[in-house]
Amino acid sequence: MKAKFYSIFLLLIIILISSCRSITNDKFSPALIEKLQQDMKKAKSNPLYKKDVVPNAWIAAKIAEAVLLPIYGDIIIAQKPFKCELLQDSIWYVQGDGHTIMTEKSLFYIDFVGQVYIQKKDGKILRITSG
Secondary structure, three states, rough: HHHHHHHHHHHHHHHHHHHHHHHHHHHOOOOHHHHHHHHHHHHHHOOHHHOOOOOOOHHHHHHHHHHHHHHHHHHHHHHOOOEEEEEEEOOEOOOOOOOEEEEOOOOEOOOOOEEEEEEEOOOOEEEEOOO
């Protein structure tokens, strides 16, 4: 009984190892790399590639909200409207608005503000901070 169990176990290990090896080899195959390079050339010739992904302050503010909300929670919603500034015509600086908020029980000032730096060309998040 033990011999049969070990035989099946060994067979499963061999199948698992051989399948992992084939996935790894396909991942970096020259044909795949060549296809990706061709796709990139086609994309660069597309007129949409030359446009900025984050062309205006409204889109920058929406991206900042989407990035900050999971990190800091509902306090980000209270910081609207966001202040957006374009730095050197390439990076959006988006900052929450620290202001006084009245709740059912108290009145308090938000000293914390979320800040995000977003690359205009491709929408890459360069930095997330709080101040």
